Every structure is written in structure tokens, then in C-alpha cells.
Amino acid sequence: MKRFVMFSSVVMASMLSLNAADLVEEAKAVGLRPLPKDQQGIEAVLKENGIEVSKFTNEKAELGKKLYFEPRLSKSGLISCNTCHNLGMGGADGISAAVGHRWTANPHHLNSPTVYNSVLNTTQFWDGRAGSLADQAKGPIEAEPEMATPAKLAVSKINSLPEYVNEFKKIYGRSGVTFDNIADAIATFERTLITPSRFDKFLEGDEKALSKDEQAGLKLFIDKGCIACHNGVNLGGSMQAFEIAGKYKFATLGDFKGDANGMVKTPTLRNIAETAPYFHNGAVWSLTEAIQEMGSIQLGINISNKEAKSIETFLQALTGEKPVITYPQLPIATDKTPKPEL
Amino acid sequence: MKRFVMFSSVVMASMLSLNAADLVEEAKAVGLRPLPKDQQGIEAVLKENGIEVSKFTNEKAELGKKLYFEPRLSKSGLISCNTCHNLGMGGADGISAAVGHRWTANPHHLNSPTVYNSVLNTTQFWDGRAGSLADQAKGPIEAEPEMATPAKLAVSKINSLPEYVNEFKKIYGRSGVTFDNIADAIATFERTLITPSRFDKFLEGDEKALSKDEQAGLKLFIDKGCIACHNGVNLGGSMQAFEIAGKYKFATLGDFKGDANGMVKTPTLRNIAETAPYFHNGAVWSLTEAIQEMGSIQLGINISNKEAKSIETFLQALTGEKPVITYPQLPIATDKTPKPEL
Numbered sequence: 026m027k028r029f030v031m032f033s034s035v036v037m038a039s040m041l042s043l044n045a046a047d048l049v050e051e052a053k054a055v056g057l058r059p060l061p062k063d064q065q066g067i068e069a070v071l072k073e074n075g076i077e078v079s080k081f082t083n084e085k086a087e088l089g090k091k092l093y094f095e096p097r098l099s100k101s102g103l104i105s106c107n108t109c110h111n112l113g114m115g116g117a118d119g120i121s122a123a124v125g126h127r128w129t130a131n132p133h134h135l136n137s138p139t140v141y142n143s144v145l146n147t148t149q150f151w152d153g154r155a156g157s158l159a160d161q162a163k164g165p166i167e168a169e170p171e172m173a174t175p176a177k178l179a180v181s182k183i184n185s186l187p188e189y190v191n192e193f194k195k196i197y198g199r200s201g202v203t204f205d206n207i208a209d210a211i212a213t214f215e216r217t218l219i220t221p222s223r224f225d226k227f228l229e230g231d232e233k234a235l236s237k238d239e240q241a242g243l244k245l246f247i248d249k250g251c252i253a254c255h256n257g258v259n260l261g262g263s264m265q266a267f268e269i270a271g272k273y274k275f276a277t278l279g280d281f282k283g284d285a286n287g288m289v290k291t292p293t294l295r296n297i298a299e300t301a302p303y304f305h306n307g308a309v310w311s312l313t314e315a316i317q318e319m320g321s322i323q324l325g326i327n328i329s330n331k332e333a334k335s336i337e338t339f340l341q342a343l344t345g346e347k348p349v350i351t352y353p354q355l356p357i358a359t360d361k362t363p364k365p366e367l
Numbered sequence: 368m369k370r371f372v373m374f375s376s377v378v379m380a381s382m383l384s385l386n387a388a389d390l391v392e393e394a395k396a397v398g399l400r401p402l403p404k405d406q407q408g409i410e411a412v413l414k415e416n417g418i419e420v421s422k423f424t425n426e427k428a429e430l431g432k433k434l435y436f437e438p439r440l441s442k443s444g445l446i447s448c449n450t451c452h453n454l455g456m457g458g459a460d461g462i463s464a465a466v467g468h469r470w471t472a473n474p475h476h477l478n479s480p481t482v483y484n485s486v487l488n489t490t491q492f493w494d495g496r497a498g499s500l501a502d503q504a505k506g507p508i509e510a511e512p513e514m515a516t517p518a519k520l521a522v523s524k525i526n527s528l529p530e531y532v533n534e535f536k537k538i539y540g541r542s543g544v545t546f547d548n549i550a551d552a553i554a555t556f557e558r559t560l561i562t563p564s565r566f567d568k569f570l571e572g573d574e575k576a577l578s579k580d581e582q583a584g585l586k587l588f589i590d591k592g593c594i595a596c597h598n599g600v601n602l603g604g605s606m607q608a609f610e611i612a613g614k615y616k617f618a619t620l621g622d623f624k625g626d627a628n629g630m631v632k633t634p635t636l637r638n639i640a641e642t643a644p645y646f647h648n649g650a651v652w653s654l655t656e657a658i659q660e661m662g663s664i665q666l667g668i669n670i671s672n673k674e675a676k677s678i679e680t681f682l683q684a685l686t687g688e689k690p691v692i693t694y695p696q697l698p699i700a701t702d703k704t705p706k707p708e709l
Contacts, residue, residue: 091455094455096453096456096460096461097461101462101466102460102461102462103450103460103462103466108445111438111697112694113433113436113694113695113696113697114438114697115699118438118444118445119438119439119444119700119707120443120444120445120707120709121707124443124445124709127470128469128470128709130709298699299699301700310702310706311702344699347696349693350693350694351691351692351693351694352454352455352692352693352694353455354455354689355453355455355456357457357640357641357686358461358643360652360653364652365461365462365463367462367466367470367472
């Protein structure tokens, strides 16, 4: 117990009373939930969230994977979904604000959120303007500072690649290659991007899945009130009030102030250790600092260095196992394929 | 035989006398060779080419794969080897001239060559200034219009990621993370990027591996003299004279005129159907047109549309099977990791 002497009294109190079984119950009681185990489970969560999705099939997910890695969906032929939502880097890009077509920075200085587990968010985009991933996927393809491809061009590019045309026909029947179907296939692939962690095992009753330090961090995470916004299966992913108790330290970086009602999509904390920098404007690189900043501007409380470190220890346990992804071979271009526009 | 009536007299003459076994012998006699089957075979080819490489191990190739997909090797954190040498797109980028850091176009308007089978080239870069892939790999990392990362910065980035540091120590011993070792690991991964095709099976004696039309194309490829430059195991990849008989149709696109002796690295024709646009300046998108242009400026001959189509039919058979690549999970950044510079 010697090491806990260093901890603040709040942590000590938590630790002394800590019982893993009780903590599991408490975590569930405040709304934390393990990841679903399969597509049926995912669909159940989506139903709760009121989000409609098309039928999942492996063929559709495979097609969606190709499109996810398909740079020809961008006007230049250089940028794919994976450029900003890199599946090898926690599903994000590791830079403050997204950079897209012709090296254009995101005009609102918005950070690319992780794609992992994003299907379980109740809403998409920082201002929550899309419900489903299929709606979301269209945004970056068309957005001028991102992939800059008007829907019509995207469809004509995919339609020029016979291998895609055949697959769309097989999967979507007569409707074939449409912008909606392109987005639907990508979103279907994204439904496979689930990353179970030790925290999930803990919630499922494996009391040893989290170390005592991680359990202490979880307890503090609950007690401090982080759970107010970072709740549910994704520890985030729903709309919450923006800057409740104060202004962001770097509030001037970008012009985002939440949606029309002053709400923001709370990021998921799953894989958070892999997805620095933090916040909507990617202004903060240290997870400890991000935790303290959130305490200050969202909860109006002071979180000490030691408390923040303890919470961070818990958050590290949210780094999940990534699905194994075979890099796709993309269809060969034809003389009908629209040329890259750089 | 009805379909051959359409062919020119040259093709017809070839076809009439065509015997698969003889053609295999002829192809070998003029210097065409199948791909090596394993690392030992690759090393034998490298030895012939006078290129020294380090010992191959799977661990080194796995580390090299991570580095190949590692965008943090670029100054911006956005560009990896795979950006311009996309393993899902024939190992190239599908654009005329490379675009890199801050969307800078290649100053000489040079096209990104395929990385597949590139280990078997006798020389690297369009002007052949590197012999081994390990020498080559350093170029794009440091080049300002590509990844724009000075060697020292590259080393300090990789050194800031503990998972890499451990792997380098295990593989390279005391020398650990150095720019040379980074390049060596990438080059080692690239030694796995071999793509056996039906043409290789044909050369190995499977006479049915190529259709009669493809065999006719191969015969024409030899008879027309394409073989003069596109020879050896890679049907190219060695230094040859630039613009022997005339000027490139789009000679003004870029300022490349070969090396100091007017020589150019002939591209490999393996997977050529996947790697449009063609030539050092990526000026031509149609393979038929590229074949005719080469006849005109390198051989000083006229290749008819039908002859070009026949040769193209053969070249299509050079599209090889790609190795299955699991997309790598990259190490998590630390607070010591140098920040992206955009």
C-alpha cells in the first residue's frame, strides 16, 4: 500500500473502500457498458440510439473496406478515408486539425475523430449533424477541404472501375453504384471496427482484467463526474453541452462553439491514448492536461496532477484490440476513369 | 483461327509459326527470366546485379512494413512510403507526377515507379543514382517535395516511440535506431513485394499458363525489339539510353533528360496494367499509346494499333499475385514525439 501514500485524499478514500465487484456494479449503474460482441449486438445498440442501418453482410463490409482505402474517391486520387482516420494509428491522424485536398486545413480547425467504435456513437461530426455513419461518410468525400469530390464525380469514378461495378450489382442489385450505396458500404465496413479492451472484460465480471491502479482510476473517473458526459458503451459519442463552466484554454484555435444549441459531440474515450492531440481543435497533446482541462471547463472542478494521472491510468486500459485488416487490392483503372485533378 | 485474320501480317506470321515450347526457349534465350521463388533466389539475383543487402529476417521485414506505412516518417505526419507507392494500386500512386509535403509537385515532374519487384531492378530512381533499395529509401524521406524529413528528425521521431526502439534494438543490436537502419528495414520489407504472374509459370514450362493471344503478344514483344531494354527478370529495371530515335511526345513535361550519360532506368513491365500513367513524366495514360510511343522514340519503328494491342495483351499477363499484407498497428506516440510540422 506504500505507493498510495502519494495519492491525494480523494484517491485514497476511493482506494481504501475499493472492491472490484462493487466497482463493476457501480460502473454499470452509472451507465458504462461493455462493447457488443457481434453485429446483432451492434444493431441492438443502434436501435436504442434510433439509428437505422442496412443489413450487414461480409461482402458489403469487404467492398466497404476497399472504398475506405480508395484514394480515387478523392478529387486528387491521393486521399482516402484512411488518410485522416488511419486504422494503424487509433483510427485518427495524429495532427491537430485535418488537412485535405491541396493541403487545405480544416476551416474550423477541427480534429479528425477516431473511426474505431464510431458506429456506437449516438451521433456523428463534432456538431452531431449526422446520425448514421452512412450519412457521415458522404461529408468528407464531398467537402472541398477534405476529399473534394462531388457526389456525381465519385459515382462516375467508381462506375469506371468494372470490379466495383460488379460488386455493387451483386450487393445492391439494380441500384448499383450510387453515392448512397458507396456511403452505405463504407459505413458497413466501419461496423467491423470494434476494439474490445480489458475494461470490457472487467465490466463483464472479470475482476482481474483491470489492475488495482486502473480500478482506482475508474472509481475516480466516476466520482469526479467525468461519467456525466463520457457515458454509455463508448464512454462518449453523444451530444453534451459545450464549455459549461469555462472557456477552453485554446478557445481561439478555430471558431467551433458547438451546434446551434451550444452542444458538442463528446468524443469516445476508447483508444484515447492513441488519438492525441485532444479536443475538437486538437489543441492539447497531453492526456493528463486534457483530463484537467475537462475538469475545469466542463465540471468546474480542479483535478490535481495525481488525480489526473490516476484517471489516465484507467483511460489507458481503454486501448482495445484492433481487428486484423488485410490491406485491399483496389480495382484497376480503365480509360474511362476520370483523371486525378490535382 | 478466324479471329487472327484481323491481325497484321507480322502478327499472323508469328502466330502461324508459334509453338509454345519454342517460344519459352526463345524468351529465355533473349534474357527473360521468371521471378525467384524465395529470399535465397532474390539474393542470387542481387548478387548478379552487384547489389549488397543485409541479412533477411521476418522480424526485420515486419518492422520495415510498419515503417513503410508510417506517416510520422514525414515532416507533416501525413505521408508514408505507401502514399506514393500504394500497395493496393500496383505499388504506385496513379497520378502523373508525385505530390508530397505541402502538396508540392515533383520539381522534375517525375512519376512514382512501382515498388513491387523493385528489389530486382539493377538500379533505383529514374536516373539510376541508387543501387540498393536501402539507398533509395532514404531519398523520399528527406526530399523536401516528398516527405521532407531530415535524417536527424526521422531518427528522433522513431526514437521517441518505445515500441520501435525495442524492435530496433532486438534486430540491429547496439546501433539501434539510425537512419541507415530505418532504410534497411524498409528495404527488407520491400524484398517481400514479389508478384509472380502467369508469365512466370509460362517461363517455367507451363505452356498453357499464357493464352495463344498472350503468346502471340510475347512473340511480337521479342520480335519488335522491346526486349532490347525490357529484359531480365523484371522486363526492365536497368539503365538504357534515353530517347534513342526521337523525342517523347510530351518531352516538355518536366525537365528530365536522363542521367549525365543520357541514360534512364527502364521501368519494369511487371504489373504495368495497374500503374498508369506511363513514362518518367507520367504523360501517357493509355498502355497502347505508350507501346507505340516507345516503338517510335526508342526503336525508331512504327507499331500499328493492332500490333500494340497484341503486345498489350501480353503485358496484361504480367499482372502478378500480390502478397497478402496485414495493415500494421503503429506504435503509440509519447510526449517526446516531435510534433507534426504542417
